[in-house]
Amino acid sequence: MTVPAAQLDYLRQVAESGDVSAFLREAAKLKAPDLSDLLAELDPKFRLRIVQALPPELVSEALAEMEHDEHPEAVLAALNPEQAADILEELEPDDAADLIGELPPATASRILSYVADRADLERLLAYKEDTAGGLMTPEVxxxxxxxxxxxxxxxxxxxxxxxxxxxxxxxxxxxxxxxxxxxxxxxxxxxxxxxxxxxxxxxxxxxxxxxxxxxxxxxxxxxxxxxxxxxxxxxxxxxxxxxxxxxxxVEAESTEDLLRFGGVPEEEEMGASWKEAVRSRLPWLFVNTLTAFAAAAVVYWFQDAINAAVVLAVFMPIVAGQGGNAGTQALAVTVRRLALGLIPRGQALEVVRKEVLVGMANGLAVGAAVGLVAAVAGGNAMLGVVVLLAMWGNLMVAGLIGSVVPLVMQRLGADPAVSSSMFVTPVTDACGFLLLLGLASWLLL
Missing domain, CATH: 3.10.580.10 (CBS-domain)
Incomplete structure (x- = not known):
């Protein structure tokens, strides 16, 4: 928030008091981004009174600065069509098209009927919002x-x-x-x-x-x-x-990728209530719960080995956790390279090869350190070997899964970032448990 908190509180009080003239005097001192922050904070009823009194050029600049999830189009829709048209005419054509494009078709048509020169707007509205045509301004x-x-x-x-x-x-x-x-x-x-x-x-x-x-x-x-x-x-x-x-x-795409990477649907807005957040996130958590049963099944299958060597339970979360970390690293690098177009056609195998080699090298280093601790703490050199081999194998698999999954998902037309929580972590967990408990059953028990 670029407006100081004290000034924002004062302006809110002025707006809610209905003293439009006092508010206008203060609003004239604000830059468009600051005014947009203020409008987003106001109660819709008070905001409407203020917007109706402000000059159209000032309102247009503020609406152009508002974030998508602050719904500037709602301000436009609350005005009568003539006032809304006056504001649109003050905007750059591309910004005006973005605003009008968010409105219901009937509302948009009513407002456009009052726009004097609407030909440019109608041409821009014919293009999809997330294309060059939707972004461009015809003014050159x-x-x-x-x-x-x-x-x-x-x-x-x-x-x-x-x-x-x-x-x-x-x-x-x-x-x-x-x-x-x-x-x-x-x-x-x-x-x-x-x-x-x-x-x-x-x-x-x-x-x-x-x-x-x-x-x-x-x-x-x-x-x-x-x-x-x-x-x-x-x-x-x-x-x-x-x-x-x-x-x-760039800001919108980065936010979208970050949300998807964390398993949060892009539909969830930054200002969403906790109930809306629950509704949007809960389905993903259920999906992840189902995939997590694969790791749980491995543990259940080897429960006799765990009962025979309880010390294995100490190293299970370490092996699985490090695999998840390594898989997330490989995934993040691969998704970023895909987003930037840095993987030329025919070079996918080279990307996978690199991530597998990185996983093998890191797995050997981390596995040696953790294996040494296991051997000393458990008083059994073979326990250290088991932990070393499990860590090495799991990080190698993590590099493979973290690079292959986003490449495959892109080839299938899906969003590569979604693969993070849905596939990589459950696979590395299950693989880590399988390697550690399987090797222990073979070499220790």
Missing amino acids: VRVPVSATAAEAIDEIRRQADEMENFYQVYCVDDGGRLVGVLPLQRLVAAPPDRKVEELMEAPEAVAHPDLDQEEVARLMARYNVAALPVVDRDGKLLGRVTFDDVIDV
Whole structure:
């Protein structure tokens, strides 16, 4: 929360008192991100009164800064259609499309009917939200490739007044197809009669409107560009995706992957109540409970061995736990490499081979240390050998499972991050128990 707690409390009191003029005086001092935090904190009824009194441009900036799980579209839906349309018209087209796209179709249609220039919004709404088309803004600065430097500068001045900011100038032919990018520094330094086609550069990268947002973020990071042009199949320039939108994408995707990695459904919002959290997490816990029975079955099968050598029970959680840790490490590395596109086609076996070798090396080192403790504490050298071999084998299996499972799940079209709690830990637990108790039955008993 960027607003100091004392100031937030004061502003809340002012809002709840109904003193709109006092609140407006304070709100004028806030930056858009701070105002968005405040609006998210207010009771919906009080928030509606404040939003109705604030200037549309101020409300639009605050709504654009609100997080998805704070439901800025609810603020829009609570207003009458004309007020909501005024706010939408103050937003960048891509931000406006994101907001209106979260509303029920009937509500969205009513609001759009009051938007003066809704053609851009309707075009953006035709694209899926998590694609380049859903992220892009149609507002771009474009100049004809046949123009001179002087004509291009005049055209840039004319178009720049109609948009908030721009990072690149795009060169298009008579059919509106993207043919190059014009660096501003080169344009300003060029003689007035120099042709744009002599100054422009080839685009570093382009995106089609149906490209997934993760791929868009990856392209922009790879080529280090502040904006990425979006073109259709014929090469016609449709718009651009800017870095601020990509930052939001990276944050959202990272949050989603982290939640899934922990077995928490992505539908659970950060501000969810404890009851909503229980409803979303409980099914996953039941699934994990079922898979955990595999490890329990191994223990049940070898209960005679445990009764004969109770000391084995001391090392069972150590062997299983270290296997789970190693499997999670391999899983995290593999999932991250998949997310970043760092596993070229045909290199999957090399990734698995590396993780298995890492597991073998780590298993030997950790197993030797724990085996030494077992031999000394148990007064039996063979017990140390059993623990060493079990640890070595389990960490090798952990490397195998932690790398193979996400690769297989991706090949099947499933989310690799989901495999963490569902497969890796139960498998390494069961394998650890099986190796330790099986070797003990063979070598000790």
